[in-house]
Amino acid sequence: MPKIAQIFNNNVALVDLDNRGQAVVRGRGIAFQKRRGDVIPTKQIEKIFYLANETSRQNLYFLLKNIPIDVVTTTYEIIDVAQKQYRLKVLDYIYITLSDHIYEAYKRYQAGTYQETMVPDFHIQYPAEYAVAKQALQIIATNLGVQFPQSEIKNLALHFINASGEDDGEQVFGKSNEASLSQLVQEVLKRHHITRSHSNGNYYDRFMIHLQYLIDRLQRVDTYAVTIVPEVATELKQNYPQSYKIASEIFDEIKDHLYRSMSEDERLYFIIHIQRLINEAPAQNHSQNDSL
Template sequence: MALLVVNRVYNNNTVLVDVDNSDQAIVQGKGVGFQKRHGDDISPTRVERIFYLNTKEAKHRFGTLLKDVPIDITMTSFSIIEMAKQTYHYPVMDYIYVTLTDHIAQTYKHIMAGKYQKSTAPDIRDKYPTEYEIADKAVEMINHDLNVRFPKDAAQAIALHFINAHGSENSEEKEKVEQADFGDNVNKIVKSVFKEYGITRNITNQNYFDRLMIHLQYLVARIQTHEQDKRILNQDIESDFRKLYPKSYKIASEICDKIQRRLDIILNDNELLYFLIHIQRIIQEK
């Protein structure tokens, strides 16, 4: 039986532990952290959930999230992702740990402040039944674990996160997805352009890379609901950014052009600027 030693107590129910003096993990259980201190042992029989942080990237990702998101929300998000992987055998890209957690945190904040607005994400349940089933279960888990009432329509945006972060061991299968699948096409365009310029996700830039993935999801939602960012961009701002960051501007312009041609839509200058800012952050952290 594994030896669990307290490294850090987050609250009475969540603890960071050293496992057999080699790996680290986050464990959860009712009262598992009560009156525990660094170096204390924890009985495995008290543990209800365990999430191993057995890679440098996993530790970095978890640490980054805790800077902005409460531990309970982070762990609920991780539980949802593990549920999708284990119960539905649903493969996901790593960035969903950031994007989904960020989404749940923001939605939770809006609900608690009485500012929640019904999701504008399109309902495509018929096309993605598994993702929506995962999302429905996710809402139940959120309401139970966080003692909050996420409305049923919140499942639509959660489903979109899983659709966009779906991973596959067979890359040829992903190429056969219908052209009408905006989310997959937008992601493919961005990844193909990044590949041309040698831009990859790594431990240094992963936080900014994942933030770009969040932006892409909201862009897809706006495309599918025919909404545009109506704010008027000051032309001087675009000109200044173009001069300051010529490479990022070139990459952002290429991405926007390809999205417009491939999906037969029009993106305004705001979207170009958003791409430029995200890309510049990624490049400077390469």
């Protein structure tokens, strides 16, 4: 029987499992008037999210420092759907990046400052990721009471595209490589007068998290496999020329100095991150994409 290790609120708790580590459980009133060590009857548990290894536990505690538990469990539910219903394999860092994105979008929506995304549409190339994102909108609406526009699907899908890969349970990148990569990228950004500010802080931090796990990601996936078709690359280059230029500088320098076998897909992920960071609008001569 699951025993309470930590109570987050009346409806969510961290529990110890019999010989199975720990899990986050959710259910209406399951922790009400309970204390650490109390047993939660399994019939009261509506959702259970297993923490399979130490990395999973560290991710959870990292998230709980800054993000409400309801957003965290919503993220876990979405990733659970991706893995079980759509058989998507994703790296563990998606728990951090997706939780952060949902919470920041939620706050902007509540404050009336939410803006629809200009991220390109990759639904033809990534049908499973977009199907997950579409279902994620429904989960967010149910759990958090927020009705994001349909365009938010592109943002959510991008997190699954970026985090594609298979974890072996622990991170394998070295701190020295991570520091070198971060320094290299920040030097390129500074050449283009891009630094972290109050207005771009969320996107800057999100890009740094992507970079933090880049070497780990490259060591787990087929770096020679290009999954984004050339037409998408051409569209991005035409619609976001400045973002393409900066992203290409970053891509080329990483290949030249750190990781020569990096896939061309990474260049395109960089473009999207940079486009968000500098808020580059689509080129006027490609107005058919203005709604992206």
